Amino acid sequence: MTGRRLEGKVALITGATGGLGTATAELFAREGARLVLTDVAEGALRELADRIGARGADVVAARLDVSSAREWDDVIAVVRDRFGSLDVLVNLAGIVDWPGIEDTREHEWDRVIDVNQKGTWLGMRAAMPLLRASGEASVINTSSVLGLVGSGAAAAYQASKGAVRLLSKTAAVEYARQGVRVNSLHPGVIATPMIQDLLDEQGDQQPDIRRTPMRRAGRAEEIAPAILFLACGESSFITGAELVVDGGLTAH
16 A cells, blocks of 8 residues: 655656665555666666556656766756756765775776765755755665774775765755755665676675574565665655665674
8 A cells, every 4th residue: 555655746756767776666666756767878878767656657768877076967957857856856866886995996996986976066056046946856875784883894985975974964954944854775785687696696695694683684665664664754854864774784
């Protein structure tokens, strides 16, 4: 059952063709949102938009490399032209790189930071005029449990996700009296295409799954409702918070 909790709201989702992005887009559509779906994978993006649109949702697809300020400006122009407003920004686009401090190459570091950290900032910067005009807007920035605790690996990824956590907090303070809430989402091990090869190789012996009290990876469909909660009016007094959805991984 749905309560149409985003009825009439305009939501922009980055990284829409990823596991979390697709689950979130489909849930938002069922809840009545008008959607702007973005990704660099243009073919998959069109297929997703067509599938959701065929069910009656008002949806537009637009290519977006989140590390490009110019492409962000182009997407916001699409939002203005198509809908004239924006109420929800979900920064889901992200990439992962596993090496630690000494094994991370400089160009790899730069790419992860550009997408995960800089891309989140660029998105908020580009979208904020429309979000402020909404008066009841919500930004959900995707961090990770690895933005909260160390793992001894994935140096660039962890640095970027830790930065997203505090970037979200400072934005929350800056815009709290301007009608824009900003929160960070911290998923644990989630079975998405980004890490599926690793899960296929290591199975339930994957170290972070072994550290998770539930002893399994989460599903994208278990994360999307948390994003919906932060996007809708039910979380109207929540800003600058960290919503952790990790099967208990960070509980000990």
